[in-house]
Amino acid sequence: MNERDLAAPLRAGGEMVVERLDHWAAAAGDRPFFHYGEDGVTLTYREFGRRTDAIAGNLAANGIGKGGRVSVFCVNPLAAALVMFGAWKAGALYCPVNFGYTGRLLAYQLADTAPDAIVTEPALLPALNEVAGGLAEPPAVAVYEAPPGAHDHGAERPAAHPALREIPWADLTRDAPRPDVTLAYDDPANVIYTSGTTGPAKGVVQPFRWLAQYTFNLRLPVTRDDVIYNDLPMYHVGGAIANVARAAWAGCEVAVWNRFSPNDFWRRVESRGVTTAILLDVMIPWLAKAPQTPGDRRNTLTKAHMQPLPAGHAEFARRFGIDFVTAGFGQTESGAPLGVIIEETAAGEGTPADLYRGLTHAEVAALAAEHGVPFLRGADASRKGLMGRPSRFVEAAVLNERDEECADEEPGQLALRPRLPALFMDGYLGRPEATAAAFRNLWFHTGDAAVRSADGLFYFVDRLGDRIRVRGENLSSFQVEDLLNQHPGVRYCAAFAVRSGEGDEDDVVAYVVPAEDDGALTEDDVHAFALETMPKFMRPRHVRIVPDLPRTPTNKIEKYRLRARILEELGG
Structure with missing residues (x-):
């Protein structure tokens, strides 16, 4: 299969997330896009598009255009999402920072990123001020101003450090023409940091096609009628890309809260008619602890992504009426190269019919077959650590310490090879040696141990290193x-x-x-x-x-x- 045929599914769904947002703003502008549950605020596609156009124009007016870097140091996911899309529309890179960082951690990442601007919020400005004087080239800073009545609205905030040139929030967000910027799939979109293993965390430069590949399998069963739930932070690829950006591709709503709450989770699902969510491994035991009730299945959640796939996924899905569970392998550098769809309940036995929205069971199975995604019954996915098979865009192997392919069921390092340009990271920011080492012998080495079974399915074994x-x-x-x-x-x-x-x-x-x-x-x-x-x-x-x-x-x-x-x- 040639490159054009391989890339056809990406192009058919729109490779550029900014273009998809523009499409829905024009075609379905009055549909809800971003619901911020902490304040009960809902922005339509048209309004979200208008606000991010303005941010892009004001970034450009401040000299931050194509190739510039905008660090976002915010708890508030609405502010972060607006700046993320605004930066992309200006051709700048979205560079999120963990809002829990202070002192040494914060100083390191900002010095390594060398942003042109930082967007933060009043509660985090003291932490930024503490490190600002030590930055070699202090950037501009814009401090988010929550509107009156918002949960994080405050009458006062500290002044920004004198080394920081402040851009008033009103100036960053006032109406302005969107800059004329041409973007391509291989242009850089983000710098997102790894955890690091034997040394400091590394900034991963992700091109726009990385975003399209990372969300591709997750988008397959999602339609305009779905509602995506998010409580993951916007410095996390799961929150920013897998949930918020995925919604922009699908043309559906994303309902967002600041953090996970086991007590409020199902109330939130009901309040917005949520149909799909990412459930991290730590969330599932918390939700399962609640006393069982006859009404556990009476909710709209039809699809859940669980990664790593827990041993009790089928029991959890049956209890709460979840029809499909997806799983795979996800990474800051390589995106989501492996995937699987698990039909946990038969049609009509999961989400009650009067609450069910989105693709039917038969339609999901047909899409999986069309795109080569394994489609398993819940009883056939009992082995812990299931990650599925490689997507059509990548090759995968399990390699030993000499980069020789391991036999079936022999553990080794999961290694990947993109079949299209700009599918994986461009590299580690400012670290060509580390980039070359990761891609040695024409394989990208994930740093995770895995096995391949005789039927070609891959299973996670453990994390390598520390x-x-x-x-x-x-x-x-x-x-x-x-x-x-x-x-x-x-x-x-x-x-x-x-x-x-x-x-x-x-x-x-x-x-x-x-x-x-x-x-x-x-x-x-x-x-x-x-x-x-x-x-x-x-x-x-x-x-x-x-x-x-x-x-x-x-x-x-x-x-x-x-x-x-x-x-x-x-x-x-």
Whole structure:
């Protein structure tokens, strides 16, 4: 199959998300696009298009155009989404920052991104001010102003650091003509950061085609009649791209809240008639904890994406009447190259008929067959870690340490190869050596262990290296260690993961060697320091003070010994 034929499905659905938003603003402008549940505000496609046109024009008027970088440091997802599309329309790159970052983490990412402008909000401005003076080239800053009556509206805010040139929010958002910018599928759209493994986090430069590929399988069963639920942050590709951008492709509504709430989840679903949601592994146990009731199936949620696929997906889907569960493999660098659709309940046995909206079971099965996506019954998807098969746009293999292909059921590293240009990341920002290493031997190395079964299905095995997953976030032991090492009483430390009791989550463990052997440094001191300097998801749950760490003859810390020690202590 030639390149044009391979790319045809991407082109048929519209490769450029900005063009899709324009299409729906013109064709169905009065339809709801973005509902912000925290304030009960709904923007139509036409209004969202008008506002983002204005932001694009005002960015351009401030010298931020094609190739410029706009860092967004906001909790408020409506503000972040408006700036994201506005930046794209101006030809600038959307560069989100984890709103939990402060101090060293925040300073590092901003210095590495070197943005032309930062958009933030009053509550986060003090954290930005704290690091602004240390930036080599302080950017412009715009501070979001919530309208009166909004949940985050405040009468006062601190002044911006003198090093920052402030663009008033009113000036960024006032009506302005949209700039005339020509965009192509291989133009860069985003810089989104990995968790890092053995070193600082790396900025991943994603072209527009990456967005189209990442959302492709997720878009297949979604129509204009669907409503996508989102409580993932806008610094996360799942929130910004898989949910918000996907809605713009489909022409449907996306209903957005600031954070997950197990108590409010089903009320939110009912309030907007939500039909599809991404459920991270930590969310599912929380929702399943609620006492069962005869009315559990009486909701509109027909489709859920679960990644990684939990062992209890079928039981959860049957209880809550979810017809389809999708799963796969997702990554900042390679998008969503693997996928599967699981029919969890037969037609009529899931979402009640009077609440069901969207494609029928037969239509979903036909789309899966047309695009080569595995379509399995719930009973046939019982093996943990199912990721499906490669999409039509990529090749996949499991490789050993010499990059030789492993036999079926032999674990190795999942490796991928794009069949079209600009399908994966352009590279790591400012790190050509790391980019070349990741793409060595003409394969992109994901850093995750997997196996391929005899029928060609791929299964996730484990994370390679020192990656940790907490509250749906991937982080690295390097990041945890780097921050803890800033404590004046810490000589050095070792951080790693142990399995948590919640879903497929991890708990962070830190073994700390004190700077002085006088007993002055306590576990409580380390916990207090983490509370002040680290986002909640990064803080160690277990801290142990030790005189030294076990090492190999080549002076590498033997974390496996520490892991065995803590598991024995915890009874794991």
